[in-house]
Amino acid sequence: MGRKFPPFAAVRAFEAAARHLSFKAAAEELCLTPSAVSHQIKALEAFLDTALFERTGGRISLTLTGRGYAGKMTGLLDAFEDSTRSVKEAGARPFRVLCTPGFAARWLVPRLDRLGFGDRVRLRVSVGAPSTDFAANDSDLVIQWADDPVPGVVTEPFMTSARYPVISPALREREEVRVPADLLRLRLMHDEVLDAWDEWFDAAGVAPRALPRGPVFPNCELATTAAEQGQGVALAYDMMVRGTLEAGRLERLFDTVTLPVTIYSVAYPEARADDPMIRSFRDWVFAEMERDGAPLLARPAAE
Template identity: 70%
Template sequence: MGRKLPPFAAVRAFEATARHMSVKSAAEELCLTPSAVSHQIKALEGFLDTQLFERAGNRIALTLTGKGYAGKLTGLLDTFLEETEAVREAPRILRVLSTPGFAARWLVPRLPRLDFARDVRLRVSNGAPWLDFATNDADVVIQWSDRTTPGLHVEPLMASARYPVISPELRQREIVRHPEDLLRLTLFYDETDDAWPEWFQRAGLAGAELPPGPTYPNCELSTTMVEQHQGVSLAYDAVVRGTIASGRLERLFDVATPRLPIYAIACPEPRAHDPRIAAFRHWLRAEAEAEGVVPQHLPQAAE
């Protein structure tokens, strides 16, 4: 059964008149004529089947029923106004903190497909994004790895294998055809989770002496250097697919490391069901699922 509520305009007219004890003052507050206010009050009395005002000429007085009803309505309308203003003044901006690689190579190219993309404010961190939501000025963090943190809702987002990538220009210049050809090139290493030894082992070159090369704090820096024809990096498939499709990078060989979780969505547990955060999480998950990069055997995402 639907709620059988009185017309809101009639409620407002009665409450304003009862508060001012004047039809004229209520009409001025509501930008109506006194006749319209009187008509709304009579409509409310008809809906309630009870008299709210006693009338004597131009003078009015609340009945006992009217006085009790008016007192409750004023409190309810004050609360209604406060809640409405809170919604109107609430920031519509969704602040997202992520790694440079995730932002530049995965999120930004897809962001126009998000309904409220114009309200997303994206910031990147030089290293792994910090998860202290009291200080990181973020609503959502795309964290590196899927580790759980007390007080946070963490939802695994992406898993990926790794393989070498090179610029088309460098590949043509250096004539790279076999995995051992990489041993004479400049390789870029990761400060954390470097997997070159594992990749060479899977390529049949276990124990090979790896060439020297710079170490970077994140994979985005090394991938950018590859695009500038400076060497070869071990890239994450889920992150660089778009760059490879654009022709700026090429994958080398069919050998890849096993798929491992690389990104997860984190937000404070009390805000996990915030409509905007939940919508953003579900959109990220749908985009990742469409590409087949969501980790296997995931728990059901929270609704």
């Protein structure tokens, strides 16, 4: 047996007329004529086989049955409106991603047009390592440095990369850099985190007595930016500078690379692992890495 409902337009007309105790006011609210409201209510009364209004001259009043029915219909329509609003708001909610400025500029932002809901991504950037304290960071997902585990947080590494020296085209031409040993007379950019110049020179077969002095930056992103501005040579992560190399703002020096290390992971609360937007964003990140020809570091999220 299917449900038997009265016409929805008739219910709306009755509920509005019951609230206003006026066909005219109900008509104005619903953008109808008073005659149309009256016809809808008569249709509802015929469906229910009972009178809902008492009509005396030009005045109307609810019958006892009408008062009870009106109260229930107002409650139902309010709940219907609230449910509809919540669905619309859920569909339009922003998706907040916390990451570093360098990751946003060099990797994430240039790709957002390929993300299905990229117009609803609200980026939150951090001047340091993005916090994975989701109770305090007001984010849905974090792009975390490396892959350190955090209790209550799903951490999935998605980017590993080797490193090689990069230089601005103008500086390379001015300094005539031709062999790895030429770097020993240049200014080198150093990182506080995982500085790997010793490793690179060792792989290149160069054994300097001491590395050239240069500024020490809190992260590789600032070191790479300094190199891009012609301040010296940085040891950049391949996966983070491909776009910059293609644009001609930096040039790669030599074929020698360091051993690959994990540099970025997606992190999100375990309690929200089934959130559709988190799943979609996470899968998109891994798809982008596969598109770049990077090795797959994690399985696709379970259906």
